[in-house]
Amino acid sequence: MALNNINKKSIAVLPFQNMSNSLDNEYFCDGLTEEIINALARIKALSVTSRTSSFYFKNKKVTAEEIREKLKVATFIEGSVRTSKNKMRITVQMIDTLDDYHFWSETFDRNPQDVFEIEDEISLFIAEKLREHIGHLEIEDKLVEPIDVPVDIYKEYLKGRYYIMKLDIANSLKGIDILKGITEKAPNFLNPYLDINLSYIYMGTLGLLPAYEAFQKAQPFFDKAIELNPNSSRVQLNLSWVExxxxxxxxxxxxxxxxxxxxxxxxxxxxxxxxxxxxxxxxxxxxxxxxxxxxxxxxxxxxxxxxxxxxxxxxxxxxxxxxxxxxxxxxxxxxxxxxxxxxxxxxxxxxxxxxxxxxxxxxxxxxxxxxxxxxxxxxxxxxxxxxxxxxxxxxxxxxxxxxxxxxxxxxxxxxxxxxxxxxxxxxxxxxxxxxxxxxxxxxxxxxxxxxxxxxxxxxxxxxxxxxxxxxxQKKKYKQTLLNRDEIEKYTKELEQIMIDYKLYLNPDLSLKDLASYLELPTNYVSQLLNQGFDKNFSEYINTYRINEFKERILLEENKDLTIMAVAYDSGFNSKTVFNTFFKKIEGITPNSFVKSNTSS
Known part of the structure; x- marks a missing residue:
């Protein structure tokens, strides 16, 4: 895969390796990995590989090239955890997949009882080092919110989640039993309710249990999750499925x-x-x-x-x-x-x-x-x-x-x-x-x-x-295409769609794709661009790309990139098209624009 096609602000967190003999430490390793994935996913501009793909590489020896090719990320994290009764040693390494080198590593010696502080501290360290390496990211003061339960109960929760994430019926039921026990000990702890609900829904969807039976069993746990935190992302997603x-x-x-x-x-x-x-x-x-x-x-x-x-x-x-x-x-x-x-x-x-x-x-x-x-x-x-x-x-x-x-x-x-x-x-x-x-x-x-x-x-x-x-909608279309009021209406709709979705960043965007977002036939959208914007499709989309380029090229984080690298990031896939459109719209070459806006 061409290196230019990989988003520089992309990362995968591979499962942390258990360096102890204890199975309890295995639960913690998986839990730590998940928490870091979830924490980094809160950073808006960062593309973070999901759990399933990260855990595909558990206990596998991999190279930077393999991770780059298979996960299409510019950076990945790997680490290990070794625990004893009073001490936990966590090592973390950050690898650049594009240039294939370790650019940061750290060892954390901590008290195993400080589990929530550890998760937040490591997540923030990773985010800061990543920002130093790839450019600006908006990072919150805290990425992992502490959970108001004793550490022993939290570790028991990680054990239950460890089993349900194996996704077969025997392990799922074993995990559900563990999580049900936690809801009795910590009735206000949100996560076990969400995970029990998720596990039942999954088994019902996959036919591991009769769907009606599985959904019926899941409902009381979901109801409790809504009561505890209706604004949780997981709760909102489940509510979406219900609706x-x-x-x-x-x-x-x-x-x-x-x-x-x-x-x-x-x-x-x-x-x-x-x-x-x-x-x-x-x-x-x-x-x-x-x-x-x-x-x-x-x-x-x-x-x-x-x-x-x-x-x-x-x-x-x-x-x-x-x-x-x-x-x-x-x-x-x-x-x-x-x-x-x-x-x-x-x-x-x-x-x-x-x-x-x-x-x-x-x-x-x-x-x-x-x-x-x-x-x-x-x-x-x-x-x-x-x-x-x-x-x-x-x-x-x-x-x-x-x-x-x-x-x-x-x-x-x-x-x-x-x-x-x-x-x-x-x-x-x-x-x-x-x-x-x-x-x-x-x-x-x-x-x-x-x-x-x-x-x-x-x-x-x-x-x-x-x-x-x-x-x-097909019934309302007329042979005369759009009238003036409809053109005005859809012009506003299209402008909002371009703001919300930034479709122009897709180098393969077509008139048909644009039509699918407006839910109009392609002929109508062609007419809309011509009469509503006085542009054809290429002129309309490339105007957005030029404006995107003008913003990106002046960002501090892009100062080391070539003009064409930023142009490609802005949605262009041709040097000739980029240079031609830039000169046509701006009246000067991209080079002249950069020089006139960066000279001190």
């Missing part, structure tokens, strides 16, 4: 997700917003958010799955498969990718390959219904009615079970493939009446295409998703 998947209120879901993002940017929040954009049918915008999630956590199985899922929805089946397969490589127990891998084969005409794939499926529980539903779709597609009906009858037995959502989903898809459109619509209406989340995902499902323009289907979709771009 979306339980209440079907996407406006409130966005509000909570954006609040969580403001408190502490994280890949799962970007993934969540991508999910909501998908529900609304804004697939191009959804791709932008999942790409950001993958940038922060390139070793997240869920992020790779969702990238593949989006490509599947856009009918880019051959592009989708590698992402879905990568997700399974990272987490073989993830239940979602196999369904879409099989469907990609099926929808590209590889019918026998799809049948063989579902037939040979291993590791996915029978109750997940992927194998059963996948084969039913295959037989429907090749019109093998006898085998298809056999599978349909079996699927129908699950309509009275905890797996009703998945059963309905497969029965709807199978009936569409069989051209039984009225039956499919009847099932969709029943699913809507039962308030099943699958309704929100039907909006963009390729197999549903034959009935998407059906009045019954449109009616259900608009009741479930009132702002559905596939059915509501």
């Amino acid at each position: 979306s998947w339980q209440n079907w209120d996407l406006k409130k879901a966005y509000e909570h997700a954006n609040r969580a993002l403001e408190i502490q940017p994280a890949d799962d929040i970007y993934l969540t917003i991508s999910n909501y954009l998908t529900v609304e049918g804004k697939l191009d915008s959804a791709q932008n958010y999942i790409d950001k999630a993958l940038q922060l956590d390139p070793f997240s199985a869920m992020n790779h799955h969702y990238k593949g899922f989006l490509l599947y929805l856009q009918e880019k089946y051959n592009e989708a498969i590698p992402y879905l397969q990568k997700a399974l490589e990272l987490n073989p127990d993830l239940p979602f990718p196999p369904l879409y891998i099989g469907e990609c084969f099926l929808l590209t005409g590889k019918h026998q390959e799809a049948i063989n794939y579902y037939d040979d499926l291993k590791g996915v529980p029978i109750t997940d219904l992927t194998q059963l539903g996948g084969l039913a779709m295959c037989y429907a597609k090749i019109n093998d009615l006898e085998k298809c009906n056999e599978k349909v009858v079996e699927l129908e037995t699950y309509l009275q079970s905890n797996h009703i959502d998945k059963a309905f989903n497969f029965l709807i898809l199978v009936n569409v493939l069989l051209n039984n459109y009225d039956k499919a619509l009847d099932l969709i209406e029943q699913a809507f009446e039962n308030h099943l989340p699958l309704i929100l995902l039907l909006n963009t499902e390729p197999i549903i295409k034959p009935i998407k323009n059906n009045k019954r289907f449109k009616s259900i979709m608009l009741k479930a998703i009132p702002d559905n771009v596939n059915y509501k």
Whole structure:
């Protein structure tokens, strides 16, 4: 990967190595790593690799080049912890991946009882040394807030979290038991409630426990977390999920997700917003958010799955498969990718390959219904009615079970493939009446295409998703494009979008991408730029890039960078285009501008 493409203000914190024989020290090492990741993530201008990708390298020997290539960061932290009864020695090293050298190391000898002070002290040390090395960062006086619980209870909490983060059912249940014990000893300690809720939700989502049972068990712990701190980033993210998947209120879901993002940017929040954009049918915008999630956590199985899922929805089946397969490589127990891998084969005409794939499926529980539903779709597609009906009858037995959502989903898809459109619509209406989340995902499902323009289907979709771009907005477009009032309205909207999202920093930005943010057809946006701004697309975007360059080139932190390095950071990907546009807009060369503004 080209070094120019790596954000200089990016960092990964690798898991601290346990240098003691004690397993308790292992819990502390993981906890310390997580706290430092969370602390650094509070620094707004810093891009911090998420936990999943950092922990992918636990107990692995790595080089600076590997970290640069795999995590795409300019700096990484590694360290170790050795404890005895009265003493803790923590060593920390900071490595520049671009030039491959250790530019800072420190040893901290501290009392193990001062755990919260240690976490904050080390996080601040790292932030300060990073600022000295890469340039200005706004750093708060404290990055780790002390928790009002005894150290012994906090260490027990780290033990519980250690087990639930293994993500299999046996360890998750073991961790939940430990965390439940902590809620009895320290009823006002927020973290255990959030982690128990997270663990149950995860097991329900992945099919490790029946979803209804898992969500029901999670709810009391989430309610207590809301009571303790409604402004926590994790609480806001969970509230967002509730508003979306339980209440079907996407406006409130966005509000909570954006609040969580403001408190502490994280890949799962970007993934969540991508999910909501998908529900609304804004697939191009959804791709932008999942790409950001993958940038922060390139070793997240869920992020790779969702990238593949989006490509599947856009009918880019051959592009989708590698992402879905990568997700399974990272987490073989993830239940979602196999369904879409099989469907990609099926929808590209590889019918026998799809049948063989579902037939040979291993590791996915029978109750997940992927194998059963996948084969039913295959037989429907090749019109093998006898085998298809056999599978349909079996699927129908699950309509009275905890797996009703998945059963309905497969029965709807199978009936569409069989051209039984009225039956499919009847099932969709029943699913809507039962308030099943699958309704929100039907909006963009390729197999549903034959009935998407059906009045019954449109009616259900608009009741479930009132702002559905596939059915509501397309109806209002006129042959005459935009009138004067609409141009004025969308001009303001576009200016705000450019301020909020800084789309121009993406060197590959296209007119189509811009249109996806405004939720307008590309022709309308082309007209808007011409009549509202008196510019074409290139002139409009490059004007923002020139202004960004003018600000960046004068910053102290960029004084050692070349003019073109700053131009690339500002969104340009061509020296010729940059120089041409700069001279056209400013009337002087970039060199002349820099000299006239930096001479003393």
